[in-house]
Amino acid sequence: MPNPQPSGDGSVAKAPTIKEVAAAAGVSVATVSRALNASGAVHGTTSAKVLAVARQLGFRPNLMGRNLRATRTRTLGVMLPTLNHPVFAECLQGIETQAQSHQQVIAVSTTGYQVDAEERASERLLQQRVDGLILTVADAAHSSVLDKLDAEGVPYVLVFNQPGGTQPSLAARPFVSVDNFLAGRQMVEHLLSLGHQRVHMLAGQFQQSDRSLQRFLGYQAAMSAAGLTWSQPLEVPFTTCDMRSELQDLLGRRSPPTALFCSNDQLAMTVIRDLRDLGLRVPEQVSVAGFDGVQVGEWLSPVLTTVVQPTAEIGRAAVDLLLQLIAGERYLGPALLHHTLRLGGTASQRAQQHQAGSVPPP
Amino acid sequence: MPNPQPSGDGSVAKAPTIKEVAAAAGVSVATVSRALNASGAVHGTTSAKVLAVARQLGFRPNLMGRNLRATRTRTLGVMLPTLNHPVFAECLQGIETQAQSHQQVIAVSTTGYQVDAEERASERLLQQRVDGLILTVADAAHSSVLDKLDAEGVPYVLVFNQPGGTQPSLAARPFVSVDNFLAGRQMVEHLLSLGHQRVHMLAGQFQQSDRSLQRFLGYQAAMSAAGLTWSQPLEVPFTTCDMRSELQDLLGRRSPPTALFCSNDQLAMTVIRDLRDLGLRVPEQVSVAGFDGVQVGEWLSPVLTTVVQPTAEIGRAAVDLLLQLIAGERYLGPALLHHTLRLGGTASQRAQQHQAGSVPPP
DNA sequence: GTGAAAGCGCTAACAA
DNA sequence: TTGTTAGCGCTTTCAC
Secondary structure (H helix, E strand, C coil), rough: CCCEEEEEEEEEEECCCCCHHHHHHCCHHHHHHHHHHHHHHHCHHHHHHHHHHHHHCCCCCCHHHHHHHHCCCCCEEEECCCCCCCCHHHHHHHHHHHHHCCCEEEEEEECCCCCCHHHCCCHHHHCCCCCCCCCCCHHHHHCCCHHHHHHHHCEEEEEECCCCCCCCCCCCCEEEEEEEHHHHHHHHHHHHCCCCCCCEEEEHHHHHHHHHHHHHHHHHHHHHCCCCCCCCEEEECCCCCHHHHHHHHHHCCCCCCCEEEECCCHHHHHHHHHHHCCCCCCCCCEEEEEEEEEHHHHCCCCCCCECCCCCHHHHHHHHHHHHHCCCCCCCCEEEEECCEECCCCCCCCCCCCCEEEEEEEE | CCCCEECCCECCCCCCCHHHHHHHHCHHHHHHHHHHHCCCCCCHHHHHHHHHHHHHCCCCHHHHHHHHHHHHHCCCCEEEEECHHHHHHHHHHHHHHHHHCCEEEEEEEECCCEEEEHHHHHHHHCCCCCEEEEECCHEEEEEEEEHHHHCCCCCEECCCCCCCCCCCCCCCCCCEEEHHHHHHHHHHHHHCCCCCEEEEEEEECHHHHHHHHHHHHHHHHHHHHHCCCCCCCCCCCCCCCCHHHHHHHHHHHCCCCCCCEECCHHHHHHHHHHHHHHHCCCCCCCCCEEEEHHHHHHHHCCCCEEEEECCCCCCCHHHHHHHHHHCCCCCCCEECCCCCEEECCCCCCCCCCCCCCCCCCC
């Protein structure tokens, strides 16, 4: 068993340094370093000896020393709003796996969609000297954090954020996402194709989620193109866990919506539960569609109708892009990954007559 | 706007060091350090001057330097099987929040329940010189990683793992979890109280999940105490996403179970979906209970019957305990947090006659 | 092929 | 109160 041993009294022998390995192997620290990293020329015999001694001593290189010297950490900072939402957790898993396969380490911070938390978290990560950042910010178009990163030339890649919206300029901020506008429009077109005409949108707060806004714009576009009137969205704080009174309001109107397009799956699933609590059947009386494609949506019955983002793939692509930027490669434009529609069972053909409205559909 | 500015050509002015701040402020680096950390005595005027210069220069302390010097990183390593399972993601969120509030940073690694990945990941975290580790291992009773940490005196806290099972010795490995045995027994007792007699268990593979085993032992205990015979559990790899053939097997037997106790929610929800796919009604024909209490279980209808663990709280408690251990406080025994039963709608009174069996219940 | 020495950025003795 | 200096562990010139 390799040293160091615990000293029995609870304290512990200090981890051996390269110096001690050098002493034990009877060579200089330079030689040890070269042998360990297979850098520079080292005699085979010497190298073997050093390696043997290092293993025997349980030597474990101290990355602080190495990184300080190299002014490079092989650490990627990750800053996300929350891990309680599966979409971010799954993305983080993708990031972590890909980072691991490139011998990178990740440092994770969550911000709860709060700009001041973004400020603090990014600062801490920069103090750590992460080589680059993967992050989702509340509003990528007006973000002091991104301004800072730009000003300091810190490489970063946005995930889920889609700055520039429908017209992402090639010169703009690097991001990896789906085309939220297009996806939103397609989902609403699907709802319209089912015969719905009064489609309403429930959305995360735009100030905290630019993608939510893009999806809404897609909704608007689809409605307008079909010659239908769109309504102001119901903006829902991401902390909301009960939508019943809002839904009662919405569906108690004279011309209540027959379909609800929710800007994320969490919202959609909450809505479905609350609708059922209110005695409304989904999709028979109200159709509901979400956005994200989190795995749990498939466990519902009926399966959640939603836009599926390649969440883990977004994370992996972000790592790849970030590593390119860190390596100094030129930014060639965002990675717009493909989404798909999952035509589950929570949105169906519009019923002939909606139960809640006193006015028949046009 | 603080320096450094980007140099226009894409390269970037190096971040200023304490040395440069010292030069600009006309003092020594020691004074800058003292002023910045409010350590030692510094004249008010000097301090103000230093702080002003530091801000103006956009100085950001390099934690590698600080940590190398302090042989301490204020970084907690976190090693979990996967973030795709909400129970771990929510726990990580709890860890991150609590760590942040103690000015600690976290480094995250996932292992996919693979022992060799645990080995590699822990080694990387130790090379990073994390101050301690929060981790879930496949088998806490026989873990080379934990043996290593013990041997080297690295502080760590297990989450979800419950080494020692029903009799955790005070001297044993530090952990934070619910009492999996007790919780499993109580859930099965609940099923029995609903009139079920043939309860079967579906479990994650014991080799990859000691909690799964504890929950099974609880099942055994409840069955035995009621004078019923327990069956071998159906062990399910955590990668399984379709249980239909297994369920057909199980329910096609002569005396099929009327209730299924699943060792985690993910499994339970998959099972419920697959049962419905097979044309079986839940809970009318088969009752299903889970374990974990992930949020999405509440979005199902009916709501998932399950054991609710205080997942985020487990994460927070783990951080607190780990920080105590790092501070050198003596380990006073595990934190066994309280679970609750969520009596949702997926488990109900046993039907008089089960449809699938040819043999009537005793 | 190997070693001596400088230095990455910071803190903490020790001096003044 | 402030400055000088050593050194945390490592890599990398530059000699030899």
